[in-house]
Amino acid sequence: MRLKLVSLVIILSGLSACSTTEKPTKTTENLSSANSSSQIQATDAQSLYQLALNRQGVDQIQLLYSARDAAITEQQWPLLEQICTELERTPSVDQVQNKLYIAFAQKQQNKNTAALEILASLDNQLTQPEHFAWHQYLTASVYASQNLPKEAMEYFFRASETASKNNLTIPQLNHDLWHNLQQLSSYALERFNRGSVVQQGWVNLALYHQVYLGAPVELDQAINNWQRRYPGHPAIDVLPKKAAELIAITPLTIERLVVLLPQSGANQRLGDALKAGVLAALDNAAIDETIFIDEMLSPEELTVKLHEAQPSFVIGPLLKGNIDKFAASKTLLDYPVLHLNTADAERQSPQHYYFALNPEHEVQQALEHFLTVGYQKPMLLAPNNSTGQRLVDFFNVQWQRYSETTPEVGLYNDKKDMPTTIISLLEVDKSKERVASVKSLFKQEVESETRSRRDIDVIYILGDAMETRLIKPYLDVNVSTFADRIPLYASSKSHSKQIDSTDKGDLEGLYFTELPWMLSGQIADHSLRQQYNSLWPDQADISQRLFAMAYDSVAMLSNITQLSMIPGKRFNGLTGQLSITSDGQVNRHLDWAQYKDRQIQAVQLQTTAPMPLFMQSATTLSNSE
Template identity: 30%
Template sequence: MRHIVLPLLIALFLSACAGLPRPADPPTDALAHAALLEKEGSHLAAAAAYLDAAARLRGADRARVQLNAADLMLRPPVEPDALDQASRVLGQVESRHLDAAGKARYAELNARITWLEGDPQTALSHLPPSLDNLPSALVARILETQAGALADQGRWHEALETRIRQGALYQNPEERLVSQEALWAMLQQIPVRQLPDLAARASRFEARGWLSLAELAHDTPPRLSALETRLDAWHRQFDGHPAAPRFLNRLREQWAAYGHYPEHVAVLLPLTGRFSTAAQAILEGVIAAYYDSPADNRPELRIHDTGEQAESAWTHYQQAIADGARGVIGPLDRNAVTLFAQRESLPIPILALNHADPQSAYPAGLYQFGLNPETEATQAAERAILEGRRRAIILMPRTELGERLQRTFRDRFEALGGQVVSTQFFAPEASDYGASIIAALDIRDRSGRTGRDARPTPREDVDLIFLSGSPRQARLLWPQLRFHRAGQIPVLTTSHVYSGRPDPRHDQDLDGLVFADIPWLLEGANPRPELRSRLDAQLSGNTRQLPRLVALGFDALQLFPLLGRLADHPSERYQGLTGGLRMDASGHITRDLNWARFIDGRPRLVGQTDLPVADQAQ
């Protein structure tokens, strides 16, 4: 009789677990404890309990329990340690004991781990080739992983179709809503300039509706008067679309937040001292945004000169509060921002124009926004991995900024599975970078020939060069790389190589170089081209040479009334002059940048998968 009861208990436990196929758990206290923890949402603790139970099982039962544990470890948000542990657990599963559904689940977990490790292309290859005869919950999970990997490759149309297919599997309204929220969050990641073309090419009613609605979501404040009319037109065109009414109402709420400033906003900038030129450019951007807003929505602006001393920013902050300010933009100096970050509380919200030194937590009401160059290095590393590049060399000027950029790129690149095989720094004032290039690429004769017969060649195990430098340095460095026969190696760089203003006569030496920059400076990406034409005629002489800081000031004022909303809706993005702007959980404004390539001395937009090499530009 005992041999009959045990399988029955296992079957009962399996039927009690909703969703994905569950393993046959042992009838022990570990089972009850794991099930309770999972129900409470304590995924990591539940995974540990399932592993404890798995240790007492063998064969198919053990394998299924291990899959359950790995699955729980991968529930978002996924911590790096949990990702590593899930990978180890999956490696211990004896797949020969799994049935067809178990093998498909194993494949999905393997794909999800690979995707979360930053390799979406390989992740897609791990997914099961057929979804026939699999449980619908497992098919939905497979499609979820597939959509995420496709999106990370910039294959937006396929990712959207996959998300729609996934959502159709759910009968439960709550599950369907979760799927729609994930779809909408993915749409916010699509570069704005790609949305019209994607919508035009979409053949399915549902896909066209989602893409058209995403276009509306990216409309900027000066066009708000026409948005309600366009929303009504969308509703008539896509009557019966699943986005209505929830996501239409969300857009109405989002648009309602635009332009609702506090009555009094103080601006704290070091208008005298060593940061004065940068501060003046930011201030002119703030003023431009002020006059770009409807007159009846403009806040009272009061400008405070904080000077060079970091401590004076706090003094001016207190004075602004005493004067009736209900919000603050600034300060600019990193040390000053760090002083604010170290406070236990802030009486009124502040949008800092730099980032504080890293710390475990920040006071409520502190939002950090700036043009940190490390953002470009991070996105360069991510782009490289998405392109399938795994071995890189770094060429940087021997400066504090060069050190920061190489460290940021290396850390992110290696975290995603890449390897930096060589790093070389060059003297910033030099004109000949041959020695640094030769050392970085290990250029030498590999045939054993000497003298005139020698044929020095670069190493062949490198598939990326990451470099940075001023426009002058880049104009010298890039041709020298080609001279040293490194033209077959793709190159990524930062915005520092571009002055921000078209200069075809000088920049033709940069043809083929790919760099990251803000949309404000790139034709086809700038959301307000008419604004830039107007400002170019109005800005002061020095400020015209600092267009990125003007854009920062403009976005700072436009962004201020949206801070609370972005904090509450981390998937939402505001398309600013400095990039697609989102807020993370710590109050940092993150920026999605654009990529461009020099062609005939002018920057031209390139897509995610278009990474040219030097020889293609010749």
Template identity: 30%
Template sequence: MSFKRILLLPAIILFFITACQPVQGPHTRPQPAQIDTLAAEQEGDFARAATEYLALANTAEGEKQALLLLRAARLFWQVEQTENSQQALVQLNDALLSPQHQFDASILRAELALNDNQGEAALKAVANIDEETLSAGDSEQLYQIKIDAYALTENWLEKANTHLKLDTLLAEQTALETNRAALWQTLLKLTPQALDLFNPGIPPADDSGWFALAYAIKAYKTNPEALEVALEDWRRSYPNHPADPDLYENVVTAGTRLPEQIGDIAVLLPASGPYADVAQAIKEGIISAHYASGSDVRLHFLDITTDEFSRQSNVIDRYNEAVSRGASIVIGPLQKASVDALSTQTDLPIPVLALNRIDIRLSRPNLFQFGLAPEDDAVASAHFARQQGYQRAVILSPQGDWGDRVSTAFMNAWREVGGSVLYRASYNESDNDFRDTLIPLMGLDASEQRYASLKSTLGRSLDFEPRRRQDIDFVFMVAKPLKARQLVPQLKFHRSGQLPLIATSHTYTGQSDPQQDIDLNNLYIPDIPWMFTQHAEQDPAYQAIQAQFDGNFGGLLRLYAMGADAYRLIPELNRLSRDPESIYQGATGSLSINEQGQIERDMPWAQFKQGELELIQ
């Protein structure tokens, strides 16, 4: 989101021509330097004009100096020289300005803070503004600043209340619709309890109506019959409310409507071929969760095959067979091509919980996509790093499609939370010595070049210790176990020092091996709850699998957990599919469903210590 609000050039010029007049008397004329600076501004050379206004401010005093500093700061901001704008504002004494100019300075400080994703700083900048003294235009500008700041701080209640204030000022229909749509999305982030407790009015007031409508949907969205009654009550209480029924119609009809009593379950998995071992592990997880539940529901396992010549899957036939058997839901298929085939069907009469994700981000009624996607780990890594206060990352990933997918997912998520990527390096997985990749990643080549230049200048050798670049906050690494055990020690050899290393769960085999994993010490990774006994040991499905395989999961524990979660998600689909904020605590993580019907996972974090993976949160 861009928080920059560009002022129209004529308005800027008119405002500051008046502001820059000397204050000595009515007949004083502008000095030549001021005239040249105004000309530069009128010609659109704002950077030069800002620099010259700053120079004029250094020779001025009092109100005139303050106005020149404010003018320079605004123009620096307009040409995206934010540091210069901030420095000009630091020199500015607001007490020398008129109330209107003090308002302008506060708004500019807030805009600069928002540009740096600093919501609290933006709110602090406008905290002393008296709303009751503002014009409608200034009020609108202030409310928009606050809305953006509350979004950054995730203060949804105050954001909603500010949208309501803004709504009373807007006259243009498009602006009203945009504000109300944003208000609605904000209200849906609040809990039913908060919506009820903090409702700002009583019927039939508009502000009360917004909160009451959001409460009805949040409280009853998993119970369609009760929701219909609640909406009828709302219409009677708020007969002239401006809320558009389309705002909640999709919420009412969205998601799946599985019956409370689930019937038979069909499971579509391959019994042979390259995916057979993966399918068998998932099947074991489904069965263990089924028997642990004590349910008398029948499971139908239907074999998915792919013709070796045409590459066509029989998944459509198997799905139709599941429907004809009276199944309430289908778990599977596993292969992406089969999931894609189902996604092209115009009608899926019973829901499908697919065990993979397709690349196209589509939304299809009754199709849910669940998988252990490596992109989940990448997104989790970006959020974890941001929680630690990190800002600047470098990325180390393998060459090829898998490495590109994971690193791209991380970059996208990292930039969404306000982080920056300083450097990205790709290594060849067939190599064992990664010197040529790690030296530029750590900036050691620049250090060596500086040494060579100094040595040439002085004409003699010097004591030299290469130093890595100092602007890195952490390294995000994508690697499988063997390469991770090579890369971590080599990173340390190439001066990573105490630099935090964050990776995906793919660096860990899933089997405790302290002798091998000692090389991973201090590495942070996310992993599924079942990977940690304190999370898993009380789960009957985990206990059953552990007993069956004598605790030797052979690196398949994540797949067993996925099968267990696939089974246990079925009775949760109504709730999760209607509310993206709802969460189910599963064996593979905290699970939710996004607007595309994809199951998203939030996992616990751990760190390698003495070769063992230890939970940290």
């Protein structure tokens, strides 16, 4: 917290330096002796602000400046906004600079819409390089604070270019730009590799770090070449420390691996699937020894076995209850661990990671695709149980970040309840009532066609394979023939290799997310799938998914430190494109596929980071001016 406070004071002092209006000189000649005594006693922001309200002219401005500085030191962001609003009433104050202060105060309060509106209103007033550089930096900071690195990057680059060209100093700019740049994938970096020399220098440095990460000699040579190519580049400020850190991230060497999985009890079958995946991956891993231990042991028993094994790394356990149990007993605290599930307990160590086949990953991916395409009114169909309700709630919370519309939700209790739920959501029942009412007015036969509601533009099914096969025909017959067909999407739960071997026709046109391992031709090592099919031709879907998960757990181990430190880095696995978040969670981006002509075909569906509502309103304001 102390370092953060010092950083904020430095940043805002830099912003003060860009003012073109000379501040009143801090001398006792400007104030009476009584006033001087009052100001000395009043050192906190609120007291200085109250004193200023009772003064006029130069005295008042001086006190407001002092109050503003104190508010920054105390991190009193509402008060800072209030002080700057008071300064705004004084014609002699640099109004552009003052508005930049207000925008900063609003950003610190997460009032992002208001901050961007102020910044957008200054677009035509940024005649001074200092103002423009700070404006771009603050705009970038708003986007970066909302985990929108691509949107932030353009503003960061312009701030850096302006500061470099005009020899300006903006504390934290280079650090924040570099941190944001590291959030991007290599593909995104390539798209930014254009424009000014300053921009290309930043991008190429980030690309070198990704390409040569874990190869100290090659990275050192690449950085030396970069320095010769971009002499005097502002990235020099972050280079020495960052280069040393990244050169130190060599691939992880594991001499002895311990794998915790259920080897007894009701979940032994799941443990067998995991063990098969681990053994398959070990063929290509430089691991000297692997020891399998039953995760159903007590913490005391496991502690003894771990002490005997002295593992370099631990994979597991699988069951969430065991993860929480060992967390409570601190059994795994001193070992680097890749858990095979999420945990309710807090992360105990930066060496602990969590890898789960989390359905929320797929829901987020589908939601981002819907927004990219421009769908406005989705309808969700899910089982009326804890899992279905959890996924619906997750979708709704995320959707409200980006859209003012509310998704329609249908929760069904069983297969008998599905037709009623669908008919009610699509308002087909109301159409039938209207048809019946019209027919009652005529003696002759009246030709009619029921109509479904027209505002639903996409349907997302969150049921399992059997439920999806029952839902799809109901949707086909209850969507009005006068309307365009509503696109249908589902998660990987809808896909079953066992069921698909005999029946694909009922799902014609359905899009779904899936592990590459579960789609024919979607993995680089085709021989691995052939070997698996020959050894276990009739394995259940869950066993196949756990095999792929265990395989990826071993395959990604040598890169796990790099993945955790470089957010833009990805690992192409059997379970999807894997990355690691700052809290140690392994995130997955799955493949898309579609049922078409009684076959499953891999498809490429457009997905970009959606624009939050606060950005949409600010963009609209900017475009209207």
